[in-house]
Amino acid sequence: MVPDTKPKRLYQRVRPTSGEAAKAQIIVGPKVPVVTCRLVDYSPGGACVEIFPMVPVPDRFELLHGRVRKKCRVAWRRGVRIGVAF
Template identity: 40%
Template sequence: MTEHRVFTRLRPSGRVSDKGKIFADVRSPTIECTVVDQSARGACLDIHGSLEIPKRFFFLHGGVKKSCVVLWQKGRRVGVSY
């Protein structure tokens, strides 16, 4: 099976943390996650805890806040687009 990805996904390495945080707005609780892989346009995340994952949220990783949309979800693993 060939993949037709525009961007290559990379696993976090070196000085970049593989931990991130998800929040829908300022009043919502923060959801911890682990970055499985990422590209310039999206990421694959493992979600910790049992809170419901919103369809749109902000993702904080490496000191950068990005607006995200969930593209797919399988259990507690989600694919997001920035």
């Protein structure tokens, strides 16, 4: 038998993610300016976005990435990064 030499993952995700960073926009409402952000991680169930400089973002907003617009709920906040669920 050949021993398993693959490194062990520190965490397990329910769904696979795409680790490609891309520009995105946070849309809060019609009278609030759009917030530009960087999409750090993306999966069918949620995403991690990075906002720099950090600006206040409500717990619910819409994320626009390319032609895809998703309604989001903030799951966690750590510094300039925000984890959202779709």
